[in-house]
Amino acid sequence: MSQHEIAVNVPQNLDPVYSNMIQIAYKDDEFTFVxxxxxxxxxxxxAKAIVSITPxxxxxxxxxxxxxxxxxESKYGKIEVPSGKTPSESVTTIRGYS
Structure with a gap:
C-alpha cells in the first residue's frame, strides 16, 4: 500500500462524535455505517453519523x-474482547433505518 500526504481541511464547526455501537448495511454498490x-x-x-462508502x-x-x-497491539498489548458472544450474536436490529 503506497503512502502519500494530503492536506485535510477540517471545518471549525465540525464536532467530534462518540459512538459505542455500529450498524453496517450493504448493497451491491455501497456499504453504509451507522x-x-x-x-x-x-x-x-x-444515530450520531451515517457514512456510506464504495465496496x-x-x-x-x-x-x-x-x-x-x-x-x-504491539505497542499497548492485546485488545481483549468480552467472551461469550461472537460478533454475529451481538447484532442488534435497529428500527427506523433501512
Missing part, C-alpha cells in the same frame, strides 16, 4: 484496520 450512541440500561440508541473503500478500510490494530 454510528450510534447507546446509553447503558436504555433500550434506545441515537472498494470498505475493503481498503478493512486492510487499514488490520494493520492499525496490529500496530496498536
Amino acid at each position: 454510528f450510534l450512541h447507546q446509553i447503558p440500561g436504555v433500550n434506545q440508541a441515537r 472498494q473503500h470498505a475493503k481498503n478500510l478493512l486492510a487499514v484496520f488490520s494493520k492499525t490494530f496490529a500496530d496498536y
Whole structure:
C-alpha cells in the first residue's frame, strides 16, 4: 500500500462524535455505517453519523484496520474482547433505518 500526504481541511464547526455501537448495511454498490450512541440500561440508541462508502473503500478500510490494530497491539498489548458472544450474536436490529 503506497503512502502519500494530503492536506485535510477540517471545518471549525465540525464536532467530534462518540459512538459505542455500529450498524453496517450493504448493497451491491455501497456499504453504509451507522454510528450510534447507546446509553447503558436504555433500550434506545441515537444515530450520531451515517457514512456510506464504495465496496472498494470498505475493503481498503478493512486492510487499514488490520494493520492499525496490529500496530496498536504491539505497542499497548492485546485488545481483549468480552467472551461469550461472537460478533454475529451481538447484532442488534435497529428500527427506523433501512
